[in-house]
Amino acid sequence: MKAVDENASASGPDQGPEIEVAVREYAELGEGPTWDPAGARLIWVDILGSRLHTYEPDSGRRSVTAVGEHIGAAKPRAGGGLVANLRDGIGLYDADGAFSWLHHDPVPGRRGNDAAVAPDGSLWAGTMRYDEAPGGGHLIRVGPDGSVTPLIDEVAVSNGVGWSPDGAVTYYIDSPTRRVDILRVEDGRLVERREFVTVEPDAGFPDGLTVDAEGCVWVALWDGGQLRRYTPRGDLDRTVRLPVRRPTACAFGGPELRDLYVTTARTGLAAPDPLAGALLVLPDIGQGLPSTAFAG
Template identity: 55%
Template sequence: MTLTYEIAAAAGATLGEGPTWDPVAGRLLWVDILACEVRAYDPAAGTDTLVRRTGQHVGAAKPRAGGGLVANLRDGVGLYDPDGSFRWLAELPADGCRGNDAAVGPDGALWAGTMAYDERSGAGVLRRVRPDGRVSTVLDGVTISNGVAWSPDGRLMYYVDTPTGRIDVFDFDPDEGLASGRRPFAEVTGPGSPDGLTVDAAGRVWVALWGGGRVVRFDPAGRAEGAVEFPAAQTTACAFGGPGLRDLYVTSAAVGTDGAAHAGSLFVVPDAGEGLPAPAFGG
């Protein structure tokens, strides 16, 4: 696999995360968790701009079907309307914890993970938050809930709890929004630990490695096919975007890098494959 990166935005993000292509606006949404920022990169203009200051740490922000954003925040899941007004959809504070990575599933719900600030074992959860605000706990005893993504047919759900060192897979019922039969999909060998992930139209799984400075691609059977290397050790997450969803965007973090030159940049790998459209949140 021979792919090369470009620097889309030398953003210097403290903890960049959660890239998501917004097809309506033609831009990539992403967050700087510790700066409490939702940002947007416009590839046509080549600009990266601040969209929203959230007031508390934000693990992910995704487009809503009716406009605005749904955000996985420190104290729960909230909604930003197109006019910028905010309201809680599900207020879920937990002492010493915050929202982390999240994704909208084929069921239109937000699958939102949490973790403890001190990364203590078993303090996090993965929840399914429906557009009407109903909440169910899918997994508890999680340590660092990270990437969530679905197969092209919506029948498999991939998931990362970072300290396990692997990607797991569930059977998924897109009509009922039920995940079951958790099992290992792929062991992720170092350097680095699995963080955010995405799935392409061919059913291949791409995962960013925290501390590894790379994104690894796995075939649908869980076999590693190759990697893209980046000049930033803390690569955090990846998503397809741009025209035809053919460009792979990769976020990174400056935290823990001692001021390395490209740490916290938003990268793009042109023509890396073909991504899947990300559903908008139903609420």
């Protein structure tokens, strides 16, 4: 099928890039796509389904693993296995599947949400309350040794985190603000937070993000049914409309990092789109950046 690519040609919207269904799944809240180069696979989660998914595009092989609680994100570890942002804290899965807590911090009514590995190998992990109460979540930095540094103490729905190609700029989303912000951190502490872009109310809420090799920021718009690409200056230069209302996050994958994978959700929809919950892919749409594995 074709997505609509509104590249603002003078004559109006053009036929956009090809969009394919990588995994036809009915995830309640698909999230956190991450390319694992060691396993040549995409890792993603169904938060509310408490499931960890993997997909190998070369063979089509996939796996689904039930975990014991809601899981916001899972990222590869440098020594094998995964680090996971769970309902009750940060957990480690060894390559053989053995589990241990790295940072156990259960709070009633709160869960882990999106997370990302920084260029230095630390994990930046966000939380949110189930009722999405303002100030009920936070963003923390978790070191390989389990040390925790608070970055932002009060957020509503902590979501996308990403870095510019040189690692100098950090992008961050607290979804209800409708903003993508730029964070400046010195000596492990947040010293500045400023607006990068604001999404207009009728376009949905910014959710997950990824940064491409040109330094442009791709943002999935929850309730907006689209992906947007912003230049490093904050200019909107591409809008790709999708066949789902609630895309949640995006990440480049494949052996050359040229395919953009998109997770989607069906939760809260009285009449979900036919592909709501599926893992979608836009082949050869750009050039991604190699991801960093968690150093712990």
